[in-house]
Amino acid sequence: MSDPGPSGRFGRFGGRYVPESLITACEELEEAFRDAWDDPAFRAALSQTLELYAGRPTPVTPALRLSADLGVTLLLKREDLTHTGSHKINNVLGQALLARRMGKTRLLAETGAGQHGVATATAGALLGLGVTVFMGERDMERQQLNVFRMRLLGAEVVGVSSGSRTLKDACSEALRHWVAAADDAHYCIGSVMGPHPYPWMVREFQRVVGEEARGQCASLLPRAVPDVVVACVGGGSNAAGTFAGFVDTPARLVGVEPAGGAAVAGGEPGVLHGFHSYVLQDEDGQIQEAHSISAGLDYPGVGPEHAHLADTGRATYVSVTDDEAVAAVARLARTEGILPALESAHALAWVLKAAGTPDLPAGSTVLVTLSGRGDKDADQLARLI
The missing domain is CATH 3.40.50.1100 (Rossmann fold)
Structure with a gap:
């Protein structure tokens, strides 16, 4: 469980399968994460935030x-x-600090149970970043408390009505939105999935x-x-x-x-x-x-x-x-x-x-x-x- 290298491969799995319009955004994110993860000041700031805030x-x-x-x-x-x-707060604080370091002003996120969405809304409020969370309508119905928490924290919660109206569809919608918003928004993926470098980066934050x-x-x-x-x-x-x-x-x-x-x-x-x-x-x-x-x-x-x-x-x-x-x-x-x-x-x-x-x-x-x-x-x- 180490660095998968530029290919983002874990054995035969992993990689980066995204539209051409997102290749540059993924490459920039990988470069920014490598630079930050090698920077003692970034690691110290994250550790301090995890201790004093999380x-x-x-x-x-x-x-x-x-x-x-x-x-x-x-x-x-x-x-x-x-x-x-x-545990979602560990990864989100890492990605939010990285997004601010990259000059991004907004966070995008998908959520199923709502915990990743709540963590992202929390980090956005802490660091002064706008937050948009995509959530399947079925999940919004069974996780109403977390929908309320996200909105109270200042996030926009966008209901997704396509497909099964659950996490898979929220991920699809967030990726589509990122295509048009990559210049100013960072897509804060909540798990060890998505295109490289996300599976590796999220694992390192966790x-x-x-x-x-x-x-x-x-x-x-x-x-x-x-x-x-x-x-x-x-x-x-x-x-x-x-x-x-x-x-x-x-x-x-x-x-x-x-x-x-x-x-x-x-x-x-x-x-x-x-x-x-x-x-x-x-x-x-x-x-x-x-x-x-x-x-x-x-x-x-x-x-x-x-x-x-x-x-x-x-x-x-x-x-x-x-x-x-x-x-x-x-x-x-x-x-x-x-x-x-x-x-x-x-x-x-x-x-x-x-x-x-x-x-x-x-x-x-x-x-x-x-x-x-x-x-x-x-x-x-x-x-x-």
């Missing part, structure tokens, strides 16, 4: 009661405790999650490194950031997809939103709709680096159902007093299912990244629990 470092919390129930040692990396309530967790686990565990590291995967940014901290250790890496949108397990290689990866598609190569109760995982593709990690066997990708994720929300809330986002609950659901089996034997240590908090899902959960 609330880093986030703790690793031992889930004592649930561990006793499951017969494994369960540790939770608490991204739900960041400002705005999810690497802080895994690097913090590795140091924290070293002080909590006798063997320093957990046996298994687990994170939910839609596009896969929280998982990429988490895995980056442990990829060079013996820890087993497990990404958990929604059963209705399992691109690694059920997809085929294809191109979507400017990158080559595993994508849900029919026999004619047409993109199929994903389904997940979680708006943030409702996406028919997966980040190209995850596709490469799956191909090489370094990470394993599994799936859980909507019902299993909802049950995991209730279980964590009632045993540990922590309300996770439906996205994060997918990772936890796999642990609940695997504990005591060969996949997660009794006595194992497992780290789960809680990518966000569940307040945003309260209306949905109230109808289900």
